[in-house]
Amino acid sequence: xxxxxxxxxxxxxxxxxxxxxxxxxxxxxxxxxxxxxxxxxxxxxxxxxxxxxxxxxxxxxxxxxxxxxxxxxxxxxxxxxxxxxxxxxxxxxxxxxxxxxxxxxxxxxxxxxxxxxxxxxxxxxxxxxxxxxxxxxxxxxxxxxxxxxxxxxxxxxxxxxxxxxxxxxxxxxxxxxxxxxxxxxxxxxxxxxxxxxxxxxxxxxxxxxxxxxxxxxxxxxxxxxxxxxxxxxxxxxxxxxxxxxxxxxxxxxxxxxxxxxxxxxxxxxx
Numbered sequence: 064x065x066x067x068x069x070x071x072x073x074x075x076x077x078x079x080x081x082x083x084x085x086x087x088x089x090x091x092x093x094x095x096x097x098x099x100x101x102x103x104x105x106x107x108x109x110x111x112x113x114x115x116x117x118x119x120x121x122x123x124x125x126x127x128x129x130x131x132x133x134x135x136x137x138x139x140x141x142x143x144x145x146x147x148x149x150x151x152x153x154x155x156x157x158x159x160x161x162x163x164x165x166x167x168x169x170x171x172x173x174x175x176x177x178x179x180x181x182x183x184x185x186x187x188x189x190x191x192x193x194x195x196x197x198x199x200x201x202x203x204x205x206x207x208x209x210x211x212x213x214x215x216x217x218x219x220x221x222x223x224x225x226x227x228x229x230x231x232x233x234x235x236x237x238x239x240x241x242x243x244x245x246x247x248x249x250x251x252x253x254x255x256x257x258x259x260x261x262x263x264x265x266x267x268x269x270x271x272x273x274x275x276x277x278x279x280x281x282x283x284x285x286x287x288x289x290x291x292x293x294x295x296x297x298x299x300x301x302x303x304x305x306x307x308x309x310x311x312x313x314x315x316x317x318x319x320x321x322x323x324x325x326x327x328x329x330x331x332x333x
Contacts, residue, residue, distance in 0.1 A: 084128075096123065169223075
C-alpha cells in the first residue's frame with residue numbers, strides 16, 4: 064500500500080507542476096531572447112524600462128522551462144483551533160528569471176510589475192512565514208553574497224546572478240538563501256506611506272535571515288538583492304483543493320502561513 068501511495072503522490076505532484084507550467088504564456092520568442100541579451104539591453108536603463116522589458120519577455124514566454132516546474136512545500140501543524148492540518152503549496156524553484164534553459168538570468172523587478180505577472184498566471188507573493196517555509200524545504204541552500212557598490216544597477220544585478228551560479232555549481236532543485244524576498248504583509252500600507260515594498264529573508268546557512276521584515280523602501284526601488292518568488296494560488300489541505308487566499312483570510316487557518324495577527328490578502332498596485 065505504501066508503495067502505491069508514493070507512486071500516486073509522485074504522479075499527483077507531477078500533474079500539479081504541469082498544470083502550473085501551462086498557465087504561463089507560450090514561448091513566441093526567438094533564440095535571441097537569452098539572459099545575456101536581457102542584461103545587454105537592461106544594463107543602463109531605468110527601473111521603469113527594466114520592468115517594461117521584463118514584462119515584454121514574460122508576455123512572449125521567454126522564461127526558462129525549468130523555472131515553470133514549481134516545487135512543492137508541505138507543512139503539517141495545528142491551526143488556531145488546535146486541529147492538525149496538512150497543507151501543500153507550490154512555488155517557483157528559483158526567483159523570477161528570463162531567458163532560455165541554457166542562457167537565463169534572475170531579474171529583480173518592482174512588486175508592481177511582478178503583481179501584473181502573478182495576476183496573469185494565478186500566483187501570489189509569499190508571506191514572511193512562507194519565505195521561511197520555502198527555505199526549510201529548499202534542497203539547494205546557498206550563503207548570501209552581499210554587494211555594496213551600485214546596488215540598483217543592471218550591471219550589479221547581472222554580476223550577482225553570475226556569482227550565485229558560481230556558488231550553485233549546477234545543483235538542481237528548489238533554491239533559497241540567495242535573495243531577499245519581496246513579500247506581502249498587511250503592514251505595507253501604513254500611515255501616510257502607502258507606496259512601500261516589504262522585503263524579508265536572505266537566510267544564512269544557519270537558517271537565520273539577514274533581512275528582517277522591512278518596509279523602508281519606496282515600492283519602485285529595486286536592487287540586486289531583491290527576488291520575486293511566485294507562489295501558486297492553488298494549494299491542497301488534507302488532500303482537498305484550497306486557495307492561498309482562503310488560508311490567509313480564514314482566522315483559524317492563517318497562522319499556518321502568516322506570522323502576523325492579521326494576515327489579509329494584500330496586492331501591490333499596478
